[in-house]
Amino acid sequence: MEADPRFAEFVAERGDALLRYGYMLAGNPHDAADLVQEALLKLRGAWHRLHSKGNPESYVRTTMARLHIATWRLRRREQLAWDLPEREHHDPLPSGDERRIWQALAGLPRKQRAVLVLRYYEQLDDAEIAAVLGISRGTVRSQAARALGKLRNAVPTKPMTRGNVR
Amino acid sequence: MTEVEETLRRTFGQAAGQAPRLPALLPERLERIHRRRRRRARVALAAAAVVLVAGGAVAVMPGGDTMTVVTASGTRSARPAERVEKVWPEAVRKVPAKGPDGASWRPETFIDDRTLLVTAPAGFDQPTAVYAYDLADNSRRKIADLPSLKGTLSFANGFAVGNGHVAWWTGTKDRIAHLWAVPVAGGTAKLVADQSIKEGDGSGIDSLTVANGKIVFSLYTGGVFAVPLEGGTVEPVEGGAGMHLLAWPWIGTPGRGGEPHGTVFARILNVETGETRTVVTHPGEVIRSCGVTICLGATSEFQTFFRHRDGSSQKMVPARVDGSTPPTQDRFYVSAYGDEKFEGVGLYDLNTGKSGDLGIRGDGSSISGPSEDPTGRLLSYTLGDDLYMIDLAKIR
Numbered sequence: 001m002e003a004d005p006r007f008a009e010f011v012a013e014r015g016d017a018l019l020r021y022g023y024m025l026a027g028n029p030h031d032a033a034d035l036v037q038e039a040l041l042k043l044r045g046a047w048h049r050l051h052s053k054g055n056p057e058s059y060v061r062t063t064m065a066r067l068h069i070a071t072w073r074l075r076r077r078e079q080l081a082w083d084l085p086e087r088e089h090h091d092p093l094p095s096g097d098e099r100r101i102w103q104a105l106a107g108l109p110r111k112q113r114a115v116l117v118l119r120y121y122e123q124l125d126d127a128e129i130a131a132v133l134g135i136s137r138g139t140v141r142s143q144a145a146r147a148l149g150k151l152r153n154a155v156p157t158k159p160m161t162r163g164n165v166r
Numbered sequence: 167m168t169e170v171e172e173t174l175r176r177t178f179g180q181a182a183g184q185a186p187r188l189p190a191l192l193p194e195r196l197e198r199i200h201r202r203r204r205r206r207a208r209v210a211l212a213a214a215a216v217v218l219v220a221g222g223a224v225a226v227m228p229g230g231d232t233m234t235v236v237t238a239s240g241t242r243s244a245r246p247a248e249r250v251e252k253v254w255p256e257a258v259r260k261v262p263a264k265g266p267d268g269a270s271w272r273p274e275t276f277i278d279d280r281t282l283l284v285t286a287p288a289g290f291d292q293p294t295a296v297y298a299y300d301l302a303d304n305s306r307r308k309i310a311d312l313p314s315l316k317g318t319l320s321f322a323n324g325f326a327v328g329n330g331h332v333a334w335w336t337g338t339k340d341r342i343a344h345l346w347a348v349p350v351a352g353g354t355a356k357l358v359a360d361q362s363i364k365e366g367d368g369s370g371i372d373s374l375t376v377a378n379g380k381i382v383f384s385l386y387t388g389g390v391f392a393v394p395l396e397g398g399t400v401e402p403v404e405g406g407a408g409m410h411l412l413a414w415p416w417i418g419t420p421g422r423g424g425e426p427h428g429t430v431f432a433r434i435l436n437v438e439t440g441e442t443r444t445v446v447t448h449p450g451e452v453i454r455s456c457g458v459t460i461c462l463g464a465t466s467e468f469q470t471f472f473r474h475r476d477g478s479s480q481k482m483v484p485a486r487v488d489g490s491t492p493p494t495q496d497r498f499y500v501s502a503y504g505d506e507k508f509e510g511v512g513l514y515d516l517n518t519g520k521s522g523d524l525g526i527r528g529d530g531s532s533i534s535g536p537s538e539d540p541t542g543r544l545l546s547y548t549l550g551d552d553l554y555m556i557d558l559a560k561i562r
Binding site: 019098 | 168170171173174175176177178180181182184185186187188192193194196197199200203
């Protein structure tokens, strides 16, 4: 089968957005790039079946989310979920709470992180998230609640902003 | 929406600006990989069907460029019968994860057999100093403070020891990598040279070592360079264009960083002797990555194996092994074990067949492995308040 120029167009047009989404899921540029490449290759394999009737972008995004939560990879030095920072990739976010949240996201199990990305970055509702990840709505809710709980612990409670004497 | 949800939404919004950008030639590259995989897939198809029918065992995508291990079921490594400290007491050290001052610290690499190079604090904070940690009496001697330039994004990392010096690099917002050195005996860190890392995703330097009185390093985007420890001009290493430092004097291509593009270190060059070595691959199989001698791959039946680069001495292993690293010391590998989910992580010795449990527990869907120093000699990980260090060179 010949290369389809529409596939190349799709990649050129949507690639950056997919990389951003991959970066939200994976938390680092290398895994984000891996994820996008793998998902686009799956799309390439299914292109002739998909592009006429489907929404290739939603196919790729679903593939990325599922690949990510199903994959176990262990990378030298860089991918230690519990305590070692990815120093090579510095601090993506400059300021306090956002930086803490970004770091806390790295400590979440992949499924929990994926649920948060789909809900708060992709703005999907719970039913849509359930469909993307192939899990029940109840699981989406419990995973989200658990993940938000962990993030809440990562951000110090602010003192009252008004009438608070130091 | 609660406060944490608001912050989360803002966090994603800000982080989006940091995402990697689309490589210009990605569509063409995908097309190439797609064709290559389709050829391989034909070879693997029959075997794949058998594996899946047999109970959703290991689903491995055979691809020339990367191999992603999917699904949580299937053959795993055997669970080691005993903990690493029982199996190899001579090699395992357990020390407090925090120093006497309450700050956590992080082992970087060996200075010599009884001394570790460590930085503190560990964690998300910027390390402020580098120390020599005496394994014989657990004492710590400060070697130097780690200077921080204005606009530092990439904290001190890539530590290497050689020629009586410690070398490392930092990165700043203007996409400059700064190379530093200080005598192991102690002193003030000196800025040796600057290197632009404007190309690529800003990851900078992927490997760094000290050899022949020089800091030798390679970039994520490729290219091996050297600069004298006392300072001077950064010069390209002959034969090092597009290459990556593997283990001096060996350099090779493709490197580990960036997007997957074939067997990691498929082709290597000894820059001192001019010797080159290329991995031997048989039809249908996938070699993921190679060290100087040994490679990690999988057959068309998705069986993982280790094998010499020249194609000899193949050893099959019932394991799902770290995707990017050949066995360290040409002998050891780390793998998760567990039937339904990731239960733990083991260290396995290819030479003797022995294995030890690291004691790490997964959360069901994922598990983290130990950290490996750039020379591949030291594995380290934290369990509770303890920092475990395994000196693989001590295992006979």
